[in-house]
Amino acid sequence: MRDRDFAGQIGISEAELIAAHCGKGVTRINAHPDVIMPVATKLGEVMALTRNLSCVHEKTGTYDNYHPGQHAAMILTEDIDLRIFPNHWQHGFAVEKETENGMRRSLQIYDAAGDAVHKIFLRDSSNLDVWQDIKSSLAMESQDQTQVVSSRIPPETPKADPSKVDVLRKEWVRMTDTHQFMRLTSKLKMNRLGAYRIAGAPFVRALRPDAIDQMLQKLQQTGTGVMVFVGNKGCIQIHSGWIKTLRPMGPWQNVMDPGFNLHLRLDHIAEVWAVDKPTQRGPAISVEAFDKHGALIFQVFGVGKEGRDSRAEWREIVNDLDSLHMEAVS
Structure with missing residues (x-):
């Protein structure tokens, strides 16, 4: 079961679930994009993931051309194209998880409610030599296994006049x-x-x-x-x-193309x-x-x-x- 689904099943946020493993494959890191993005450029080819409750967007490429901003920032490359809103980048983790396909390494960012904002997954072609240095440079002093989260703010209902x-x-x-x-x-x-x-x-x-x-x-x-x-x-x-390439599966419609996957409910x-x-x-x-x-x-x-x-x-x-x-x- 995916972390997000398991966390929902037991009634906690995904960030709380990840934080519980700090010191055991998880390192709490500085979550600000001005800190994350420069080190992401050192990883080479990775997979970028951004999602909401109904849709998951995955792109393979490299991070580069970062434009910082107090209220909005950007990554502008041919493959990875992001609009970033730093106020919502509240909790960050470097995650190492053993899977049936080997060790999976990622940088994961969560908002104040503990919901995923953005994730960066390393691939076999990524620059693994810098991973340990990145973990050390981003690590927070506190590696507390508990995570305080706020209540989710419900989406704004349609407003018209x-x-x-x-x-x-x-x-x-x-x-x-x-x-x-x-x-x-x-x-x-x-x-x-x-x-x-x-x-x-x-x-x-x-x-x-x-x-x-x-x-x-x-x-x-x-x-x-x-x-x-x-x-x-x-x-x-x-x-x-x-x-x-479209591959429907149950309620999901999936785009499964080289370098781009989309999973839509x-x-x-x-x-x-x-x-x-x-x-x-x-x-x-x-x-x-x-x-x-x-x-x-x-x-x-x-x-x-x-x-x-x-x-x-x-x-x-x-x-x-x-x-x-x-x-x-x-």
Whole structure:
């Protein structure tokens, strides 16, 4: 059983479970990304993992090109592309665990509630010679086996103000960058999902929940490049490229490609929206999935080409996805 699942089964957080093994294969480390990221660059090829309750995003590559920031930081490489929010990097551990495939080494970061924010797993090709030095340099003075965690903050429920829908639409068409959207919704005392629910055409289109699997299969068939965003409050991880191999298993749909794995709980998807935001480089078209609590599961954007934010092939795929109203008609 995976650590996260076992911890949930016995009623504790994953960080509490990991901390209980300090001194026995686990070393408590400084969790700040300004400390973690520079040493991660020394490890060579690794696997980066970022997840939320419904989706796991795994990328193989090397850490480099770190851009620190008090409120937001970034790793920008072709393979590992991260948006980091340091305030949520609260507890860190260097973990050595014997498995049926040999010793597995990782750096693991958790938030205040003890939920995983980001993990870095070493591979056979990683620079194992620096592992001991990294553990020593990052180690905290206290190696306490107990971990104090705070209560989980539930996801924000959808917030909308129908009386401001005209302002929302007016400001929406004036956007020149997708990052302006969150500032707009905040100014109007709304949030992402709340704004989608009232914006209407041509800005958004409600899709059937099974449109996500429909989209993944179409991406596999057409070889259309996309950007896949998966995140939590502390980290967003991005894959830019193709989806070639789909392997469904129970409620999970799995992308199993060299260098990129995605594990998605299709049964957690409650709402799906096709979204069209204007930018200076043309429309940024996305498909976004949310769970029953209103939490964002993942987003998919078209990969830009020749200075444009999207491709015609991606727009065509999105346009062909089944709208929610079609379910009521059938």
